[in-house]
Amino acid sequence: MKKKNIPTLIAISVLSWIMVNMFHEILGHAVFGILSGLKLKAVNTTTAYLDVNWENEIAQNGFFGLRLTLIGGVLINFLTGLIAYLVLKYKKALNSQMRLFLWLFASFSYIIIVMNLVTTPYLGGGDLAGIIRTYDTQGPASIIVLIIGLLIMILGYIFLQKSFMPKIKGHRSVLLSITTIPILTVIIVQTLSLLKSPFAYLPPSQNHLLASAFTYFHFLLWALIVNLFPSSSKKNSIEGLIPGTSKLWIIIAVVMSIFYIFILGSGIGSFEGHPSL
Secondary structure (H helix, E strand, O other): OOHHHHHHHHHHHHHHHHHHHHHHHHHHHHHHHHHOOOEEEEEOOOOEEEEOOHHHHHHHHOOHHHHHHHHHHHHHHHHHHHHHHHHHHHOOOOOHHHHHHHHHHHHHHHHHHHHHHHHHHHOOOHHHHHHHOOOOOHHHHHHHHHHHHHHHHHHHHHHHHHHHOOOOOOOHHHHHHHHHHHHHHHHHHHHHHHOOOOOOOOOHHHOHHHHHHHHHHHHHHHHHHHHHOOOOOOOOOHHHHOOOOOHHHHHHHHHHHHHHHHHHOOOEEOOOOOOOO
16 A cells, blocks of 8 residues: 555544444434433443433333433444445445445444444343343343344455455455554544543443453454455455545544544533443
């Protein structure tokens, strides 16, 4: 990859991750909580804090609000990731920057979905584990979630790669660049956003910085798998992998990074009364 294109690749990576995570927390957990009749008190890059006593809420209205709020993040990631995939697959008149953005956006969404459906429930954490605990028959519920997660993990990987990846024989360095640089970008941006978060200095079981490190592992694993087992299509061209230089993408990424790190990172609203603090 030409050196002059790396800033554009970083900018596209920044925007892809910021949008995926903001969709998860804001359009997902926050908006779905509001739709359940709950009051949103604050949101940051890892948490949507809703003003609710869950014991009273469940006693009065059952588990609907809790389940809808918990599933909101993954559901929004699935819907927006699917839209990005469909545009990437069927809209051929796209420049290299937009194609890379759609692929990274869909891929980042895919990673978050698989993590929430497969690994975190197995460890007893995450949004889906919270939903599973609301059912009397937790064993069958866990199996259903795992099966859905595994199907998305396998089919999603194949479909996403074939919608974007060309035959990369002789271009391994390009593939390495468009996977490792975005992942390193995600790790840096997300970590910086947490430095002023009230949840970054809690005990390990509640520490969001450590939880983010667990998320980073999934991103690194994805990059490794894409490089070791690339799934490609002859319909795609190698030129579509390499983004041309774009000042517009860079400017938008800088503005969004400032907002994400310095404003959303510390939180919008008040986390006073949050049970973890």
